[in-house]
Amino acid sequence: MTPGFPGFAPEFPGVTLDRLQAWLPTIGRAAVVLVAVVVALVAVSRLLRWKAPRVHWYVFGFPLLRLRMRRSWRHLCLNAQLTGTDRPTTGQLGPLLVKGQPIMPVLPLLRRIRPRSFGATAVILLHPGQVPEPFVNAAEAMAHAWGVHAVRVDARLRGRVRLTILTADPLISEETEPATWQTGPSPEPAAVTSHPLDAIEATTPSAVPMDLAAKVGQREDGQRWVIDLVTFPHWLIAGATQSGKSTLINAAVAQWATRPVALVGIDCKGGMELAPHAPRLSALATDRAEAADILAALVAETQRRMGLCRQHGARNIWQLPPLVRPVPVVVIVDELAELYLVASRADKDEALRATTNLLRLAQLGAALGVHVIVAGQRVGSDFGPGVTALRAQLAGRICLRVNDEETVKMTLGDLYPDAVDAAQQIDPAVKGIAVTTADEAGWIRARSVYLSPEESAAVIAATAHLAPVLPGLTPPTA
Numbered sequence: 130m131t132p133g134f135p136g137f138a139p140e141f142p143g144v145t146l147d148r149l150q151a152w153l154p155t156i157g158r159a160a161v162v163l164v165a166v167v168v169a170l171v172a173v174s175r176l177l178r179w180k181a182p183r184v185h186w187y188v189f190g191f192p193l194l195r196l197r198m199r200r201s202w203r204h205l206c207l208n209a210q211l212t213g214t215d216r217p218t219t220g221q222l223g224p225l226l227v228k229g230q231p232i233m234p235v236l237p238l239l240r241r242i243r244p245r246s247f248g249a250t251a252v253i254l255l256h257p258g259q260v261p262e263p264f265v266n267a268a269e270a271m272a273h274a275w276g277v278h279a280v281r282v283d284a285r286l287r288g289r290v291r292l293t294i295l296t297a298d299p300l301i302s303e304e305t306e307p308a309t310w311q312t313g314p315s316p317e318p319a320a321v322t323s324h325p326l327d328a329i330e331a332t333t334p335s336a337v338p339m340d341l342a343a344k345v346g347q348r349e350d351g352q353r354w355v356i357d358l359v360t361f362p363h364w365l366i367a368g369a370t371q372s373g374k375s376t377l378i379n380a381a382v383a384q385w386a387t388r389p390v391a392l393v394g395i396d397c398k399g400g401m402e403l404a405p406h407a408p409r410l411s412a413l414a415t416d417r418a419e420a421a422d423i424l425a426a427l428v429a430e431t432q433r434r435m436g437l438c439r440q441h442g443a444r445n446i447w448q449l450p451p452l453v454r455p456v457p458v459v460v461i462v463d464e465l466a467e468l469y470l471v472a473s474r475a476d477k478d479e480a481l482r483a484t485t486n487l488l489r490l491a492q493l494g495a496a497l498g499v500h501v502i503v504a505g506q507r508v509g510s511d512f513g514p515g516v517t518a519l520r521a522q523l524a525g526r527i528c529l530r531v532n533d534e535e536t537v538k539m540t541l542g543d544l545y546p547d548a549v550d551a552a553q554q555i556d557p558a559v560k561g562i563a564v565t566t567a568d569e570a571g572w573i574r575a576r577s578v579y580l581s582p583e584e585s586a587a588v589i590a591a592t593a594h595l596a597p598v599l600p601g602l603t604p605p606t607a
């Protein structure tokens with residue numbers, strides 16, 4: 130019998146000292162190869178991360194994230210109370226009815242983890258009896274467990290929730306967007322999108338609204354940030370001073386200015402913000418008395434459009450024959466509070482007239498091609514009951530950094546309660562970041578493009594001749 134290695138003999142029969150000595154070079158070579166492979170992988174990973182971050186993400190980052198998600202799923206569900214049960218939580222024990230926590234909780238299924246350029250997406254299948262709310266509340270816990278920047282939970286589908294996993298904050302980057310799309314597409318009104326009103330009753334192919342989408346920045350999921358007046362006819366923009374409100378409005382105006390659209394400015398801070406757009410505006414109010422007059426004239430114009438639609442049996446201006454169809458009007462109100470503030474009896478009447486007409490425009494305007502963009506540093510219930518009625522009409526919401534919780538809640542809380550936290554966490558050091566309405570995603574973070582005052586002025590100068598004249602309104606003297 131071959132002399133055995135005493136310690137090994139019982140556990141590894143056949144492994145002898147001689148054999149072990151014979152294997153040593155092979156084991157050594159295998160170890161060297163293994164170390165070389167690991168070193169090479171680390172080097173390739175670092176190089177890719179530096180030179181081609183996207184390839185690095187697909188080759189290394191995403192498989193590691195998926196592994197982390199799968200491994201932590203059980204603990205995450207247990208700790209964040211995301212589990213369901215396949216047994217009733219109440220039962221009978223002798224004469225007693227007992228209620229308790231399930232000993233064998235059932236995990237919701239984490240499925241379809243797919244790589245995306247911004248991170249990943251996944252779907253969670255809910256068990257019967259589960260609701261999406263705990264998953265929405267657990268978004269922060271998921272982000273921590275998986276070591277990612279943020280997890281967005283979309284709970285609008287039945288029986289499942291969709292996760293958007295962002296590995297890093299794509300909005301914090303030194304790079305600026307190329308100027309080609311900052312200043313808008315060509316002024317041809319040919320580009321069209323479907324209009325929600327046409328789904329109700331479409332008449333002729335020409336009854337399609339003009340493209341009223343302004344590309345104003347980048348969303349955190351990598352898509353363009355678009356303010357589309359066809360999808361959401363009216364918008365509320367809240368942002369503290371120096372948060373990037375004017376820059377955002379400039380970016381939108383630069384896009385609408387290139388199309389046959391009438392732009393009207395209401396800037397009761399003496400026209401300081403909107404005056405640079407004056408050459409392209411069809412009217413500009415610089416105080417509340419002027420604002421009340423302009424808004425009254427626009428209500429009259431809205432009523433005229435109503436009559437026109439009635440006469441032609443149309444449900445919106447896009448169904449009118451092209452020859453009689455009026456141009457869309459975008460009314461930009463900068464500093465909403467200035468319309469509502471009241472210091473005297475005379476102020477009260479003027480404020481009431483201005484704000485009532487603004488509300489009427491928001492109520493009636495959508496189908497008649499009159500759109501309202503309302504901006505302010507603060508939006509509060511102390512403005513009066515009219516402000517919540519106005520807010521109810523403004524389906525598009527944008528919340529830049531603001532200074533008080535009430536403004537965040539007023540801007541987002543009624544439609545997207547789970548967006549309130551995200552808006553409160555906007556970093557004051559990074560300008561132009563906002564939480565915004567996003568058609569298919571509910572809400573999303575986004576950052577506006579930076580359009581310098583010179584670039585903005587150049588677009589206004591180049592498009593000044595396109596400013597339509599509206600009935601009852603006088604264009605501002607530039």
Ligand SMILES: Nc1ncnc2c1ncn2[C@@H]1O[C@H](COP(=O)(O)OP(=O)(O)OP(=O)(O)O)[C@@H](O)[C@H]1O
Binds near residue numbers: 370576577
């Ligand atoms: N998207 C952006 N990227 C980079 N810088 C930006 C962006 N948006 C705004 N800024 C910068 O932030 C500063 C404030 O922007 P802006 O004037 O638009 O803010 P605001 O909210 O209108 O302030 P105010 O109410 O005081 O006029 C400006 O210096 C501007 O250059």
